[in-house]
Amino acid sequence: MHKKNIAVLMGGYSSEFEISLQSGATVVQSLNDDLYNVYPVHILKRGWFAVVDGQEFEIDKSDFSFKDAFLPAGQAGAKRVTFSACYNTIHGTPGEDGKLQAYLELLGIPQTSCNFYESALTFNKKDTLSVLKSYGVPMASSVYVNEGDDITMEFKNGVAVNIGYPCFVKPNRAGSSYGVSKVYKEGDLEDALNKAFAEDSEVLIESFLSGTEVSVGVFNFGDGTKVLPVCEIVPDGDFFDLTAKYSGKSQEIVPARLSDEDTQAVQSLTSGIYEIMNLKGICRIDFIFHKGKPHFVEVNTNPGLSKESIIPRQIKASGQTLTQVLGQAVEDCMKRLGN
Incomplete structure (x- = not known):
């Protein structure tokens, strides 16, 4: 059987690149090597490289191929390697904000994430x-701020009246809780804004939602939207920040300790949002049960897949394996683009 070449895209240009490398390593290990020739491809600021036996081979951006110098004995020259599909595990730019999606679509190469417009929109x-x-859809109240805006007393008063304290300050276009702060009083607002502006020139200030935090995986591989078991998040600290997410300083309980009614409500809302936003591939949508109702927090179109991540735990709890589900994602994206 002819095996297809699959590129696993990882890295990226944002603070999340190291987490993306961990996610990519999980995908490389999980895809069935009886079916695919799997190549890690590092998308980095210094260049794009396929990694073969620890060596980097530069990607030709004109057609997303590379020359592989490792050939069986007796063969001369380097062979050109092209790809049937890309598994996109980049968190942040350029793999989660639509840029790589648009590039690959122009080249006619399928990738597992959302299409470029939906990726840019949800980012x-x-x-x-x-x-x-x-x-x-229920959600927190929010105020939007651009870098360079005057943070006047009138603005601060508006935050106090319309948002209230405590509140969350977060970059508008970043993930993995980079740049996010929980602010308890007006005097700490500007420091939190500066921290968020270090990640993005656009920032959201959101009202605090108190309640159980949950995260729900969802996908559709052409046979209907499937929602994974709900994960309940119990951070050891004040909220589910970067340290809690990736240093094990939280409890992530699958299935969540919710009533059947609340489980059904949040899974139904997850499915609805996936379809409203015209999402593709495996996504993860986060909520907080505030005053007894699930309130939308954010959608992740390239969710983490490292060993600490939520999606692998939810897949296991659903009775499936990563090899099965990630393989379905690859096959589905090729069908979508007609490969």
């Missing part, structure tokens, strides 16, 4: 909230 928290608010 922008403010725009996502605007779309979902029109469908009546």
Whole structure:
């Protein structure tokens, strides 16, 4: 049987690149090597490289191929390696914000994440909230700030009245809780804004939602939207920050300790948001049960897949394996683009 070449894209240009490398390593280990020739491809600021036996081979961006110098004995020259599909595990730019999606679509190479427009839309928290608010999805109150805006006393008073304290300050276009702060009083607001502006020139200030935090994986591989078991998140600290996510300083309980009614409510809302936003591949949507109702927090179109991540735990709890589900994601993206 002819095996297809699959590139696993990892890295990226944001603070999340190291986490993405961990996610990519999980995908490389999990894809069935009886079916695919799997190549790690590092998308980095210093260049794009296929990694073969620890050596880097530069990707030709004109057609997303590379020359592999490792050939069986007796063969001369380097062979050109092209790809049937890309498994996209880049968190942040350029793999989660639509840029790589658009590039690969122009080249006719399938990739497992959302299409470029939906990726760009969902990467922008403010725009996502605007779309979902029109469908009546419950969410926190929020204020949007651009870098360089005057943080006047009038603005601060507006935050106090319309948002209240405590509140969350977060970059508009970043993930993995980079740049996020929980602010308890007005005097700490500017420091939190500066921390968020270090990650992005656009920032959201959101009202605090108290309640159980949950995260729900969802996908559709052409046979209907499938929602994974709900994960309940219990951070050891004040909220589910970067340290809690990736240093084991939280409890992630699958299935969540919810009533059947609440489980059904949040899974139904997850499915609805996936379909409203026209999402593709494996996504993860986060909520907080505030005053007894699931309130939308954010959607992750390239969710983490490292050993500490939520999606692998949810897949295991559903009775499936990563090899099965990630393989379905690869096959589905090739069908979508007709390969």
